[in-house]
Amino acid sequence: MKSLKENFQKAHIVIIGAGIIGKFNALELSELGFQVTIIDPTQLQNSSNAALGLLMGNMYQKRRGRSWDLRKQSIELWPQWITFLQKFNCELNIQKPLIQLTTNEEKFKKLEKFIYDNNDLNLQILERDSIFIKNINKAFQTKNIKGMISYEDGRIDALSLLKTLHKYLKHKKVNFLEEEIIKIKKSKSQWISITKNNEKIKSDMVILCNSLKAVDLIDSLSHDIKLKPVLGQAMEIDINYAEVDLLSLPKQFNINGKNIIPKSRNKLIIGSTDEYSTKPDENIFEKLTNFLDKKPNWLMKGKISKTWFGIRSRPVGEPSPIMKNLEDGLIICTGFYKNGILLAPACSKWVANEIKSYLS
Ligand SMILES: Cc1cc2nc3c(=O)[nH]c(=O)nc-3n(C[C@H](O)[C@H](O)[C@H](O)COP(=O)(O)OP(=O)(O)OC[C@H]3O[C@@H](n4cnc5c(N)ncnc54)[C@H](O)[C@@H]3O)c2cc1C
Structure with missing residues (x-):
């Protein structure tokens, strides 16, 4: 009989957690021919389902280091994956461009410097006389909004992406197993994942993609990994469209840190907050609409039609995300408190390369 190393594509890989990271890893590894089992008890209630899906890659201002490398790789991989996934959902796409705006003169100067230093034709400053700015200033009844446009960044509908991956x-x-894993252990050269119902799933490798709960499954004496919860909230607001034309606005933009997505003439989405909490804030309307000195009337009178939130995990004492080979056959890929949707392709590629080198 051939050994695992001789026949590595026959290896069985268990992925714990079916958020965007678990599902993307399952996609990457299935395409490589591995036998994959993905385990999650409640895949519809995770932070991935709450994501707004903005892909802020090129507009990231630090153009070196690990965080930029992951972004750069994801930016390159996304178009290939979209083409591939369109076989399963022809409507899946990345809606471009993405606009980042500020009313803070100092922050605008930084944006200007970033664009000047990088000389990237896909990034441009938006001055007051640009049509985007004129429409935004008119809608938000402001005079001092400025910013940048990134023609190659954009948004993917996170729910549609998750359904397509499914x-x-x-x-x-x-x-796919709808189970909670309560323990993992190594027995000889195999890993055993034990479910709450005491079912034992054997595999050659385990990948932990289960966010905050990943730390419960690893030996805290050997691996000093800490994660803390970060709350993200968003809401959909109905407005009186006689007062403003939401469709005159860009498809997705950010003003002073709040992401805004007009959905139709009278609906827009605003998100998200970052707080070290697990309890959604009741005063979400104030929190999410307080991004200008003065709110326009139509926004002040807006009615919340939907709110939602997600709890993400942020690494303590080390940068996000955590991607490590913990032991032979055990990988952790988690701690995506931000940008999990953006970074999924690059991180799955990293996991696949680790697995290939472990098994070859
Ligand atoms: C409001 C909001 C807006 C956001 N906007 C954006 C955005 O615009 N762009 C972007 O890139 N990112 C955005 N994010 C961040 C993004 O959603 C996260 O980075 C990403 O979803 C993290 O994915 P994940 O797969 O690591 O975690 P999750 O989606 O939380 O998945 C973890 C999964 O593990 C499962 N699990 C836990 N324990 C176990 C266990 N013991 N056994 C089996 N399964 C288990 C859970 O059930 C869960 O399904 C946003 C997040 C929020 C909340």
Whole structure:
């Protein structure tokens, strides 16, 4: 019989957690021919389902270091994956461009310097006389908004992406278990993942993509990994469209740190907050609409039609995300408190490369 190393694509890999990171890893590894099992008890209630799906890659201002490298790789991989996934959902796409705006003169100067230093034709300063700024100033009744446009950044609909990945995984007959893993242990050269119902799932490797709960499954004496919860909230607001034309606004933009997505003539989404909490804030309307000195009337009178939130995990004492080979056959890929959607392709590629080198 051939050994695992001789026949590595026959290896069985268990992925714990079916958020965007678990699902993307399952996609990458299934395409490489591995046998994959993905395990999650409540995949519809995770932070991935709450994400707004903005892909802020090129507009990231630090153009070196690990964080930029992951972004750069993801920016390159996304178009390939979109083309691939369109076989399962022809409507999946990245809506471009992405606009970042500020009313703070100092922050604007930084943006100007960033664009000047980088000389990237896909990034441009938006001055007051640009049509985007004129429309935004008119709608928000302001005079002092300025910013930049990134023609190659944009937004993917996170829910549509998750559903498409689910469809792909079903098509590939990837094994999906609706179970909670309460313990993992190594027995000889195999890993055993034990469910709450005491079912034991054997595999050659385990990838931990289960956010905050990943630390419960690893030996805290050997691995000093700490994660803390970060709350993200968003809401959909209905407005009186006689007062403003939401469709005159860009498809997605950010003003003073708040992400804004007009959905139709009378609906827009605003998100998200970052707080070290697990309890959604009741005063979400104030929190999310307080991004200008004075709110326009139509926004002040807006009615919340939907609110939602997600709890993400932020590494303590080390940068996000955590991608480590913990032991032979055990990888952790988690701690995406921000940008999990953006970074999923690059991080899955990293995991796949680790697995290939472990098994070869
Ligand atoms: C309001 C909001 C807006 C956001 N906007 C953006 C954005 O615009 N762009 C962007 O890139 N990112 C955005 N994010 C961040 C993004 O959502 C996260 O970075 C990403 O979803 C993290 O994905 P994940 O797979 O690591 O975690 P999760 O989606 O939380 O998935 C973890 C999964 O692990 C499962 N699990 C836990 N314990 C176990 C166990 N013991 N056994 C089995 N399964 C287990 C859980 O059930 C869960 O399904 C936003 C987040 C929020 C909340």
